[in-house]
Amino acid sequence: MIWYRILAFLRGYLVLTVYGNSLVKLVNLAMAEGIYLWDLQRPGKDLIRVKVGVSGLRALRPLLQRTKSRARIRRRRGLPFLLQKILRRRFWLAGMFLTIIALFFFSGMILFVQIDGVKDTDGRLFAELKQYGVGIGARRNRIIGRMEEIERRLRINHPELLWVDVELKGVLFRLRVIPRKVPPAASGPADLVARKDGRITRLTVVQGTPQVKEGDIVARGDLLIAGYSMIKDLDGSVFWRELPAKGRVEAVVGYEVTTMEPLDLWVVRPLKNRKTVFWLRWRGRLYPIFSWGKIKSPALHCLQRKCLKTGRNPWDLVELIKDDITEVKWEHRRLSVPEALARARAACQQSLRRQVPDKTKPQRVWEDWRQEGRILYYRRVVEVVEEISGIRRREKESGSGIGSKTTEY
Amino acid sequence: MGEKWSERLADLLDLPRDVVLDLPRIILTGNRRLVVENHKGVIEYTSELLRLNTAKGELRIRGEGLVLPAIFREEVWVEGRLQQLEFYDWGD
Numbered sequence: 001m002i003w004y005r006i007l008a009f010l011r012g013y014l015v016l017t018v019y020g021n022s023l024v025k026l027v028n029l030a031m032a033e034g035i036y037l038w039d040l041q042r043p044g045k046d047l048i049r050v051k052v053g054v055s056g057l058r059a060l061r062p063l064l065q066r067t068k069s070r071a072r073i074r075r076r077r078g079l080p081f082l083l084q085k086i087l088r089r090r091f092w093l094a095g096m097f098l099t100i101i102a103l104f105f106f107s108g109m110i111l112f113v114q115i116d117g118v119k120d121t122d123g124r125l126f127a128e129l130k131q132y133g134v135g136i137g138a139r140r141n142r143i144i145g146r147m148e149e150i151e152r153r154l155r156i157n158h159p160e161l162l163w164v165d166v167e168l169k170g171v172l173f174r175l176r177v178i179p180r181k182v183p184p185a186a187s188g189p190a191d192l193v194a195r196k197d198g199r200i201t202r203l204t205v206v207q208g209t210p211q212v213k214e215g216d217i218v219a220r221g222d223l224l225i226a227g228y229s230m231i232k233d234l235d236g237s238v239f240w241r242e243l244p245a246k247g248r249v250e251a252v253v254g255y256e257v258t259t260m261e262p263l264d265l266w267v268v269r270p271l272k273n274r275k276t277v278f279w280l281r282w283r284g285r286l287y288p289i290f291s292w293g294k295i296k297s298p299a300l301h302c303l304q305r306k307c308l309k310t311g312r313n314p315w316d317l318v319e320l321i322k323d324d325i326t327e328v329k330w331e332h333r334r335l336s337v338p339e340a341l342a343r344a345r346a347a348c349q350q351s352l353r354r355q356v357p358d359k360t361k362p363q364r365v366w367e368d369w370r371q372e373g374r375i376l377y378y379r380r381v382v383e384v385v386e387e388i389s390g391i392r393r394r395e396k397e398s399g400s401g402i403g404s405k406t407t408e409y
Numbered sequence: 410m411g412e413k414w415s416e417r418l419a420d421l422l423d424l425p426r427d428v429v430l431d432l433p434r435i436i437l438t439g440n441r442r443l444v445v446e447n448h449k450g451v452i453e454y455t456s457e458l459l460r461l462n463t464a465k466g467e468l469r470i471r472g473e474g475l476v477l478p479a480i481f482r483e484e485v486w487v488e489g490r491l492q493q494l495e496f497y498d499w500g501d
Contacts, residue, residue, distance in 0.1 A: 001479050001486070028450045031482050040477035042456045 004036060012054045012078030019047050020069025029063045030056075049074070110138045111171040118161075118177050124358065125175065128157065134173055143168060145304075157354055189242035189394040192225040194218045196388045198251030208245030218388075224249045227394050242394060249389040252363060256381045257351045261344040263374040265333045270302065273327040278308075281319040295327045302326045337376065341369060344378035352382055360384040433463040437494070443470060443487040451485070459487055466499035 018026065023046070030037055035056045041049040052060060057071075064071055086093055113136060115125055129135065132150050134143055143150075147166050154164045154175070163178040192208070200216050208225040212218060225245040232238050275293035279286045295301055302325070309320040335343070345367070356362075364383040369376055419426050427434045427447065434446040445461055445468065452460035452467065454477070459470040471493035479486040 004479070024451050024454055027454065027480065031450070031480060034482065036479075036481070038477075038479045040454075040480060042454055042475075045455075048454075 001038075004038070008036075008038075008051070008053050009078045012076070012080040013051055014054065014057055014073050015075035015077065016050050016052060016057070016071045017047055017074055018050060018064070018069050018071045020064075020067055021046060022067040023048050023069065026063055026067040026069055029067065030060060033059055033063065035059050035063075054078075054080075107171060108140050109171060110134065110140060110143065110168070110173045111136060112173065114172060114174045116174060116176045118179050125154075125158075125177075128154065129173075129175065138173075140168065140171075143173070187244065189227045190244045191223055191227045191392045191394055192245045192247060192249065192389040193392045194220055194222045194224055194249070194251075194388050195390040196220055196251070196253050196386075198253040198386075198388050200224075200249060200251045201385055202248070202250040204248040206246035206248075207243055208247065210247075212249075218251065224389050244391075247389065248387060250385055251388045252383050253386055253388060254381055254383050255352055255355050256379065257348045257355070258377065258379045259344050259347050259351075261335075261340040261347075261376045261378060263335045263337070263340050263371075263376060265335060266330050267333050268302065268328045269331050271327040271329055275323075275325040277323040277325065279321040279323065281317070281321055283317075286321070293325075295325055297327065300328055300330070302328050337371065340376045341378065344369070344376060345380070348378065348380040352380065356382060356384055357386055360386050431464045433461075433465070433468065435468075435494075437491075440472075440491045441488060443491060443494075445485045445487070447483060448485055451480075456489075459485075461485060465496075467497040469493075469495035469497050471495070 020026065027037065027040070027048075035052065037050050037052055037056070039049075039051045043049060060071070086096075113126065113129060113134060118125075120126055129150070132146070132153065134150065147168065151164055151166045154166075154177075155161070158164070158177075160180055161177045162180040163176075165176045167174045167176065197219050198217070200212055200214050200218060203210060203212065203214055203224075205225055207229070208227050209229055210225050211223045218224065225247045227245040228240050228242045230238055231241055273293070273295045275291060275295045277291040278289040280289055281287075304324040304326075306322045306324070307319050308322050310317070348367075362382045362384055365381070367378065367380045369378040371377075416426070418424070426432060431447070433448055436444040436446075438444075445463075447463070448468070449462040449464060452462050454460070454475075456475050457471060457473065459475055459477075461468045461470070470487055470491065472487075472489045472491040475487055475489040475491075477485060478488050
């Protein structure tokens with residue numbers, strides 16, 4: 001019955017009210033003629049409400065005359081009438097068309113960027129995602145292929161994050177992170193030591209005994225503020241008390257990055273010849289379905305494979321795979337020294353951005369380069385002022401004199 | 410061939426009786442839907458009563474708000490609140 005209804009909708013049908021005294025006779029005659037009537041109702045004694053196809057009404061007309069009945073069309077329904085109605089409303093049609101286009105356009109965009117697991121109050125992660133091209137309004141298809149790369153970069157650039165996962169769900173780009181748990185600050189006796197090499201510019205001691213002064217050059221691991229202090233008693237005796245060292249040590253720290261840039265490059269240039277192949281993968285084997293386009297030299301091509309649909313059965317997995325093959329050409333390119341220098345500079349700056357802590361301003365920047373054959377060697381050094389102290393717990397030392405009461409003579 | 414012989418033949422060969430004996434097939438789903446196959450036309454139809462002609466006699470379906478969702482030469486669908494099914498003048 002459902003097929004009759006679908007067919008009737010596609011062909012168009014009418015809702016009729018038929019008046020007369022021989023309505024049962026009309027129904028029997030229509031049945032005998034093979035006219036399909038459906039949803040027959042009898043709301044009153046001399047009338048029936050019935051649905052009939054457009055072609056059925058033509059066949060029903062002589063029967064109406066024979067039974068002296070009158071039919072009135074109440075509604076016209078189905079696809080042809082619907083299309084007629086739609087085509088008449090041009091503005092509505094234009095609006096619908098624009099809505100569909102807008103839906104299609106906006107569904108290909110990222111409209112929300114969400115970070116779960118950490119409060120990105122200073123917007124560092126948002127800013128970094130923006131650098132990778134992820135932001136509100138970014139095209140989804142430009143991001144889909146780079147999801148793993150973004151995840152990997154975030155993992156490298158943020159050692160404070162234990163786990164990073166990126167997900168693209170419709171128009172939502174979601175970054176889920178789990179921050180690494182930092183052990184609590186030392187409550188017992190502890191020293192402050194240098195985390196990096198540098199020249200001390202400012203030393204502020206809150207608690208403990210300073211072991212360095214401004215202007216000193218320290219190496220990584222050097223003691224900066226010792227975790228004990230001398231206390232003089234009223235009777236003149238002196239004793240050393242162990243405590244957690246507190247303070248702030250700022251130093252000029254240098255960051256050096258070197259890179260080499262070849263002056264001869266081989267670059268890939270995509271050509272116009274392209275080929276698209278659709279495959280069906282079943283039980284680990286690929287079966288071609290159809291393809292279009294042509295490539296001249298199969299040896300020189302760039303393949304981009306995309307899994308369109310993955311089956312749900314993990315044993316006999318069926319996948320629909322699309323291959324976009326682009327013919328490419330290797331081109332020799334000779335870079336001038338300024339061009340190579342600009343490339344090297346950009347690479348070094350990017351590398352430095354990862355190493356230099358945020359919220360620090362470079363105090364001094366210098367660079368040098370030399371050319372050996374067709375290779376340019378480049379070096380860039382940046383000096384910044386930053387806090388270099390780090391906590392190191394003190395081991396209990398027996399017989400060192402610290403913690404024991406001594407008398408000053 | 411007599412009716413009794415036809416019945417015996419249907420039993421012997423395990424043939425469907427509605428085909429051999431030209432009986433209507435009636436499928437009832439709860440008290441909501443009734444499908445009658447192999448009918449011979451409508452005698453009377455109101456929202457409370459549907460009288461159908463069959464080869465064996467008259468089939469009366471009583472109920473409330475009876476609607477015919479589909480009506481074909483061989484088949485009638487009846488929907489509504491069915492209350493009573495009556496086989497009128499069917500003989501033995």
